[in-house]
Amino acid sequence: MVTMMTTTMTTTTRPSAAASTRCTRYGRNKRSVSATDKMDKTLLMNANRRVSTVLRRSATVDSASLESTSSSKSDSDDFDWFSAWYPMRPVSFLDPTEPNELKLLGRKLVAFVDPTCNEWRVLEDSCPHRRAPLSLGYVQQDGSLACRYHGWAFDGKDGKCTAIPMSVDAQAEATACASPRSCAKSYPCRVEDGVLWVWPTSGADAMLKSAGEPCATSLAEEGTLPGEWGMVELPVGYAPALENQFDPSHAEWLHARYDAATGELSEKDNAGFVAMTKFAVREGTMKRDGFVVEHGGYNKSNADVTASRVFTAPCSSRSEYLDAKGRKYLSAAILYSPTEPGRTLMFTKFQAHQAGAVQGAGARKVSPLDRLNSLVTAPATSLFDFYIDNFTSDPKLVRVGLSHGTPPGSSAYSLGDQDILAMHGVEVEMEQLDKPWKQSYYLPTPADAGVSAFRNWMDKHAGGKVAWAPGVVDDASKVKSEAEQLDRYHRHTKHCVACKTALKELGVLEERCVSASKYLLAGAIFLAVTGAAFDQEAPAVVLACVAGASLVGAEQVRDMQHEFLTSVPRRGVPKPKLW
Numbered sequence: 001m002v003t004m005m006t007t008t009m010t011t012t013t014r015p016s017a018a019a020s021t022r023c024t025r026y027g028r029n030k031r032s033v034s035a036t037d038k039m040d041k042t043l044l045m046n047a048n049r050r051v052s053t054v055l056r057r058s059a060t061v062d063s064a065s066l067e068s069t070s071s072s073k074s075d076s077d078d079f080d081w082f083s084a085w086y087p088m089r090p091v092s093f094l095d096p097t098e099p100n101e102l103k104l105l106g107r108k109l110v111a112f113v114d115p116t117c118n119e120w121r122v123l124e125d126s127c128p129h130r131r132a133p134l135s136l137g138y139v140q141q142d143g144s145l146a147c148r149y150h151g152w153a154f155d156g157k158d159g160k161c162t163a164i165p166m167s168v169d170a171q172a173e174a175t176a177c178a179s180p181r182s183c184a185k186s187y188p189c190r191v192e193d194g195v196l197w198v199w200p201t202s203g204a205d206a207m208l209k210s211a212g213e214p215c216a217t218s219l220a221e222e223g224t225l226p227g228e229w230g231m232v233e234l235p236v237g238y239a240p241a242l243e244n245q246f247d248p249s250h251a252e253w254l255h256a257r258y259d260a261a262t263g264e265l266s267e268k269d270n271a272g273f274v275a276m277t278k279f280a281v282r283e284g285t286m287k288r289d290g291f292v293v294e295h296g297g298y299n300k301s302n303a304d305v306t307a308s309r310v311f312t313a314p315c316s317s318r319s320e321y322l323d324a325k326g327r328k329y330l331s332a333a334i335l336y337s338p339t340e341p342g343r344t345l346m347f348t349k350f351q352a353h354q355a356g357a358v359q360g361a362g363a364r365k366v367s368p369l370d371r372l373n374s375l376v377t378a379p380a381t382s383l384f385d386f387y388i389d390n391f392t393s394d395p396k397l398v399r400v401g402l403s404h405g406t407p408p409g410s411s412a413y414s415l416g417d418q419d420i421l422a423m424h425g426v427e428v429e430m431e432q433l434d435k436p437w438k439q440s441y442y443l444p445t446p447a448d449a450g451v452s453a454f455r456n457w458m459d460k461h462a463g464g465k466v467a468w469a470p471g472v473v474d475d476a477s478k479v480k481s482e483a484e485q486l487d488r489y490h491r492h493t494k495h496c497v498a499c500k501t502a503l504k505e506l507g508v509l510e511e512r513c514v515s516a517s518k519y520l521l522a523g524a525i526f527l528a529v530t531g532a533a534f535d536q537e538a539p540a541v542v543l544a545c546v547a548g549a550s551l552v553g554a555e556q557v558r559d560m561q562h563e564f565l566t567s568v569p570r571r572g573v574p575k576p577k578l579w
Contacts, residue, residue, distance in 0.1 A: 077288040079313050081105065081467035085190075085197040085215045086315055086337040087347055090229040092400075094120075094196065095497045099145060101125065101135040103339040104200050106472030109187065110135040111196060114143035114156050121145070121156025122198050124185040128152075128161070134184065145184075152182075159186035159202075193217040193224045195335070195347065200469070216316030217333065225333050230348045232416060232492045235480055238338040238466050239458065240423040240430075241346060245317050245334055246309065246450030249276055249298040254418050258579045271299040279449035282308070286453070288461045289313050293453050295446075301356055305329050309450065313462070314338075321357070328353040338466045341474035342427075380553065392505045401502025405493065405564040413488060417567050418578050420485050427478045486567040486576065493564045503564045506557050513554035520547035 086104055094100050094111065102109040108125035110133070123145060125135050132149035140146050144153040144162050153163040161182035167173035176182055188199035188210040195217070199210040217224055234241050244250065252273035259266045279295040290311040297303040304324040311317050315336050321329040335347035392398045403409045433440050437455050441448075458464055468474060493499040524543035531537050562570045569576060 077461060079288050079462045081314065081462070082201045083199075083209065083213075084314055085199055085210070085213060087195045087215075087335045087345070088189075088198050088337060089196050089495065090231055090347065091120075091191055091194055091196055092228060092498070093231060093496045097139075099135045099137055099139065101133075102198070103343075104198055105338060105466070105469045106340045107200065107469040108133070108135075109198065110145070111189065111198075112139050112145055112156065115139065115141060116143040120189055120191060120196055122187045122189040123154060123156060123159055124187070124202070126184070127154075128182055128184055129164075154184040157186065159184040190215070194229055216312040216335065219312055219316075220310070220318045220333070222318070222320055222331065225331055225349045225351045227349055227351070229335075230412070231495065232346055233339060233490065233495060234344045234346050234416075234420060234423070235342065235485055235487070235491065236344060236420060236423040236427050237342050237478065238336065238344050239455075240427045241336055241344040242317075242454050243426070243451045244419055244423055245336075246293065246311075246454045247447070248295070248307075248450070249273070249447040250422070252299055254422055255415055256579075271301040273299050274303045276445070276447040278306075279446045281449070281453045286457060286460070290316075291453060291457055293450050295450070298447065302329070311454070311457070313457070323354065330354075330357040340472070341466075341468065341476060342478050342480075380556075387509065388505075394501060397498050398502045398505050401496070401498035401500070402560075404496060404499050405488075405502060406560050407563070410563050413567055414576075414578060416491070417486055417576065421482075421578075424478075424480060424485050431478045482575070483566070483568060487565075488563075488567060489565045499564055503561060506561045506564075510554050510557040510561070513550045513557060517547045517550035517554065520544075520550060 082105075088102050088104065088109075088111070089100070096113040098112070100111045102111055102122070102125075109122055110125040111120055111122045113119070114121050121143075123134060125133050127134055127147040127149060129147065129150055129152050132147060134145055134147055134154070137146045137148045140153060142162075144155055146153045146163075151163070151165040152161060154160065155162055161177045161184070164173050164176050164182070167176060185202040187202050188207050190197050192215045195215075197215050199206060199213075201210075252270070253265075257266045257269035258264060274297060276296060276298050279293065282292040282294055285292040290313045292311070293309045295307050295309070297305045297307075302321065305321045307319055307321045309317055309319045317332075317334045317336075319330075319332040319334075321331070323329045330353060331351040333347075333349045335345075337345040339345055388398055388402075389395050430437070430440055441451070443449075443452055465474070493503060520543050524540045524547060526540075527543060528537065528540035531540050559570060567576045568574045
């Protein structure tokens with residue numbers, strides 16, 4: 001309608017061309033100049049009158065269409081992206097002592113704990129004063145969040161401004177704080193199943209509406225799963241991330257092991273794929289709030305299983321696998337949140353109910369060389385453990401971080417790298433093709449039904465794409481370098497307080513190893529010079545060996561830090577071997 005009105009205005013505000021033509025014609029009839037002017041004014045008045053009529057009619061039609069649209073929208077089954085709970089972080093990943101940066105639907109947020117009640121608060125990460133990030137600030141003892149730029153403070157519960165230090169007097173400060181313009185936007189949040197959830201709409205109405213809505217994990221018929229959540233921020237968009245979840249058979253190729261000599265699938269190291277014959281949407285479940293798909297197995301280990309995947313819009317996929325006798329086989333809970341165009345949070349939690357439960361290729365086998373290396377490095381490992389337990393700020397937290405970022409825990413990154421490279425390729429190709437998915441994809445097998453189900457839900461109920469926050473435009477290229485795709489710091493480390501703590505402590509240890517080697521080497525040189533006079537070279541040799549060991553230790557610690565930053569190898573060709 002805006003385009004139509006603009007076109008109308010452009011056309012009707014130029015009567016001068018038509019008037020000139022008529023004036024010329026009248027001039028040929030030897031009309032006087034004054035008569036011409038009079039005629040020109042009359043024509044202009046008539047034109048303006050027509051414009052007013054058109055605009056009034058347009059407004060009437062537009063108003064009616066808006067009313068109709070609003071009415072149909074309220075009665076329809078369209079999913080509202082801004083009226084739902086989204087998972088933002090496992091609580092164990094957050095630092096309760098300082099502000100934590102978040103992002104949801106393109107909007108920057110900040111989460112912090114109010115020390116007066118020990119509850120989490122979420123505000124927009126933007127100070128209304130000069131729009132500096134509130135995440136740069138600090139939490140005060142009264143529970144308010146202070147902006148580090150000019151000291152303005154905000155109540156986390158409602159965003160009300162509580163202090164403006166540069167006010168000339170108390171009255172001026174009270175007046176300014178009472179203004180709605182001084183308030184920061186606050187958002188509903190809650191902690192459930194070990195996760196901080198955020199409702200992306202602010203205001204009193206949002207507080208009331210969100211209070212009556214459950215989080216996705218609480219809707220699972222089988223209940224919540226035990227254990228801790230894992231979380232990464234994928235460098236791909238929401239659609240390819242969810243498609244990957246509803247495509248379980250991809251594991252039999254993307255995550256399989258390949259023969260080093262032939263480059264083909266290894267028969268001895270993989271379970272062996274089985275063609276899926278059953279995969280469909282459960283009848284009557286495709287609705288605004290999600291859908292359910294049911295499918296069978298896809299490898300020789302799970303060929304007899306039956307599975308259901310329950311999608312609770314917009315963020316949850318809960319899978320339950322049963323064996324041929326109806327016993328629980330495997331449970332998987334996966335959550336998603338679109339942070340910004342081209343990036344998506346993914347939370348994972350799995351529970352294997354049977355020892356044989358597998359999804360794709362098995363774990364790497366331990367070789368004789370691995371065992372030998374373990375024996376040789378045992379003393380250094382024991383010394384490292386002693387250091388962690390006695391010389392770090394928080395040994396327990398550091399060990400959690402090490403379990404995330406260093407082997408064997410970091411091996412999970414390899415599976416993630418495989419997924420990301422594939423999903424990124426899909427996203428870039430879809431952007432370049434610029435066609436509907438039904439024209440771009442060819443999905444002829446039952447194994448493709450999950451992807452079709454998700455895409456159909458998006459088209460039918462969610463507008464075909466994510467609705468981003470006002471002002472956020474999804475127009476940037478989805479192309480990312482391989483280094484960006486394989487980055488680990490932005491994928492996980494920066495979001496996890498345990499990993500950040502471990503990385504910091506490893507940096508301190510590296511500095512200590514390097515410093516120790518300097519002093520030990522200097523001592524060895526001194527003893528070598530002075531000891532030569534007394535035929536006592538042994539102390540110098542011992543110190544030199546210890547200095548060398550310290551340097552080797554520093555290098556090992558650098559390798560460990562590198563594990564937290566990227567999957568790109570630290571040495572040699574900067575490309576990881578993923579298959």
